[in-house]
Amino acid sequence: MPTYPTNDPHRLATAAVVVGVDGSEASDLAVRWAAETASQHNRRLLIVHGLDLAASAELLGIYEVMAPPVIDTMRQRGVDLVTTARRLAYQVDPTLTVETEVSEANPARLLIRRSETAYLVALGTAGHGAPIGYLGSIMLAVTSHGRGSIVVVRDTGTEQRTRRVGPVVVGLDGTRHSEPAVAAAFAEASERRTQLVAVHAWGDLFFDRFAGVPYTIPDNDAQIAGQAIIAEQLAGWSEKYPDVQVIRKVYLFGPRRALTDWSGSAQLVVVGSRGRGGFRGLLLGSTGNSLVQRAHCPVMVVHAK
Numbered sequence: 001m002p003t004y005p006t007n008d009p010h011r012l013a014t015a016a017v018v019v020g021v022d023g024s025e026a027s028d029l030a031v032r033w034a035a036e037t038a039s040q041h042n043r044r045l046l047i048v049h050g051l052d053l054a055a056s057a058e059l060l061g062i063y064e065v066m067a068p069p070v071i072d073t074m075r076q077r078g079v080d081l082v083t084t085a086r087r088l089a090y091q092v093d094p095t096l097t098v099e100t101e102v103s104e105a106n107p108a109r110l111l112i113r114r115s116e117t118a119y120l121v122a123l124g125t126a127g128h129g130a131p132i133g134y135l136g137s138i139m140l141a142v143t144s145h146g147r148g149s150i151v152v153v154r155d156t157g158t159e160q161r162t163r164r165v166g167p168v169v170v171g172l173d174g175t176r177h178s179e180p181a182v183a184a185a186f187a188e189a190s191e192r193r194t195q196l197v198a199v200h201a202w203g204d205l206f207f208d209r210f211a212g213v214p215y216t217i218p219d220n221d222a223q224i225a226g227q228a229i230i231a232e233q234l235a236g237w238s239e240k241y242p243d244v245q246v247i248r249k250v251y252l253f254g255p256r257r258a259l260t261d262w263s264g265s266a267q268l269v270v271v272g273s274r275g276r277g278g279f280r281g282l283l284l285g286s287t288g289n290s291l292v293q294r295a296h297c298p299v300m301v302v303h304a305k
Helices: 025-040 053-060 068-092 107-115 134-145 176-192 220-234 255-263 286-294
Strands: 017-020 045-050 098-103 120-125 149-154 168-172 196-203 246-253 268-272 299-302
Touching: 017 025, 017 107, 025 045, 025 068, 025 120, 025 149, 045 068, 045 107, 068 098, 107 120, 107 134, 120 134, 134 149, 134 286, 168 176, 168 220, 168 255, 176 196, 176 220, 176 268, 176 299, 196 220, 196 255, 220 246, 246 255, 255 268, 255 286, 268 286, 286 299
Parallel strands: 017 045, 017 120, 045 098, 120 149, 168 196, 168 268, 196 246, 268 299
Antiparallel strands: 149 299
């Protein structure tokens, strides 16, 4: 097993699985997934809801102080939401340690702050093809600016539950940005007792959309070179996790397409928080950005420490 720095707050025994709720079906799905994860990892579950009082005050035209009845109503709704979510969590595992928090803070800022010491942060999002609205903006903010592992629990609109069979899939871009994702993916595959599929695509462009351009790599030399990149990024991890069978896949173009396709049978897709370019200011790579909006299973975005 790999050793982690003793000062890593995400690996402390006290680090909780954190899930944000807003009362939607998507957040209910995230609560169930988070409760299952907390149960498997023997960790406490923290259910949080942000009231965003400042934004509500501005919306209502109340700039100094909101009327106490309005605040009381918002608080009570928040309490009702986390209470309902706690009941959902106990349905998954009645022995879970479940805590709740209703905060005046903006939901995204609340989850980002909690991510600094959480084992992971989970949140739900709307189904495939849904527009990026309020929920979506929170999701993008947290996946971009959070710390540690942020999991977007995808609601595809068909299952209303997450998949518990199939491999863990990790996207490798051939750079150091993939290293935290590799560590997390091996740990998840071992915990879930399933295979790990390591996916590498030579190029980010979607040339596979055009007729006559192959999606896979027919050239043996290119395939060998791609496999070498994967082997380098996975070096040492199979020895640390001998129980995890690794399948290596190389594609010519389109990591987003490859990983989205694999998400149709995977129980979890893991990616780094930045693309292979590592552009300054681009906190979530294009592949990760696409996956959290379109994947068919939960997506874990892993931020470097």
